[in-house]
Amino acid sequence: MLSTVSVIKRKSVRKYDMTPLQDETLNELNEFVGALEPPFAGKFGYKIFSKKEYDVRSGGAFGISAPHYLMFFGDKNDDNVLRNIGYAGELAALKLADMGIGTCWLGGPKSKETLDSSEYVICICFGTPVGELRGSENEAERKKLDEIASNYNDEQKEMLRYVRLAPSARNLQPWFFRCGSDRIHVFKVKTGGLMSKLALFKVLQKIDIGIAISHFSFVKFTIENDPQDDKGMQYECTLKF
Ligand SMILES: Cc1cc2nc3c(=O)[nH]c(=O)nc-3n(C[C@H](O)[C@H](O)[C@H](O)COP(=O)(O)O)c2cc1C
Numbered sequence: 325m326l327s328t329v330s331v332i333k334r335k336s337v338r339k340y341d342m343t344p345l346q347d348e349t350l351n352e353l354n355e356f357v358g359a360l361e362p363p364f365a366g367k368f369g370y371k372i373f374s375k376k377e378y379d380v381r382s383g384g385a386f387g388i389s390a391p392h393y394l395m396f397f398g399d400k401n402d403d404n405v406l407r408n409i410g411y412a413g414e415l416a417a418l419k420l421a422d423m424g425i426g427t428c429w430l431g432g433p434k435s436k437e438t439l440d441s442s443e444y445v446i447c448i449c450f451g452t453p454v455g456e457l458r459g460s461e462n463e464a465e466r467k468k469l470d471e472i473a474s475n476y477n478d479e480q481k482e483m484l485r486y487v488r489l490a491p492s493a494r495n496l497q498p499w500f501f502r503c504g505s506d507r508i509h510v511f512k513v514k515t516g517g518l519m520s521k522l523a524l525f526k527v528l529q530k531i532d533i534g535i536a537i538s539h540f541s542f543v544k545f546t547i548e549n550d551p552q553d554d555k556g557m558q559y560e561c562t563l564k565f
Pocket residue numbers: 334335336337338387428429430431432464489490491492493494495528531532535
């Protein structure tokens with residue numbers, strides 16, 4: 325089960341101590357991701373690379389130099405694969421935050437001389453952070469709760485407090501949660517600008533939705549498909565608690 329402490333502690337770390345982490349830590353992460361049961365029907369692959377075996381030039385392929393990279397592979401045209409990658413990657417990032425390890429999702433396109441796989445989707449770099457992880461939820465720049473959710477009861481409000489802290493590409497937080505008594509309908513909001521029309525951005529925003537859903541993992545839920553209309557928003561799924 326997800327710990328609220330890890331949700332607060334996790335933040336994007338962009339400067340790392342380049343000393344490799346212990347093999348036991350990498351093995352633990354590998355087993356953790358392998359044992360996850362993401363909620364959508366969509367298979368993906370993952371692999372942990374270390375700088376020593378995967379030589380990313382400083383500021384190179386992914387823009388951030390880190391000792392390790394957790395890379396995800398799969399069909400970028402399958403929304404369920406992308407949501408599952410977001411879900412699994414974020415739970416991995418939260419586990420690492422619990423251990424005091426820094427992470428950053430890296431959605432920029434790979435450079436062609438680095439990874440020779442058309443199935444590559446995204447990675448999370450990680451390692452010992454230079455500096456502290458997040459100390460309090462007020463340090464996170466986020467939309468207000470009422471901008472991302474409606475009709476919530478007290479219990480749902482407490483859950484949404486932590487969902488609100490989910491990371492997203494360019495911090496656009498492209499999600500909205502419409503609550504009912506035992507369910508929450510999840511929508512993707514339209515984000516403006518030319519960027520959001522790019523194919524890469526569509527991929528990243530499906531991953532964002534999976535990330536947000538992973539932040540509900542304090543409680544058990546199942547995913548249902550119960551399409552809802554809400555002006556200007558795209559229905560994603562319904563979480564039933
Ligand atoms: C799918 C995704 C892709 C991202 N890509 C990048 C990236 O390429 N470079 C980067 O520096 N940060 C990237 N980020 C990190 C976001 O900018 C960051 O999560 C957001 O600004 C919120 O800040 P926080 O993670 O510190 O809470 C990405 C985040 C997500 C979820």
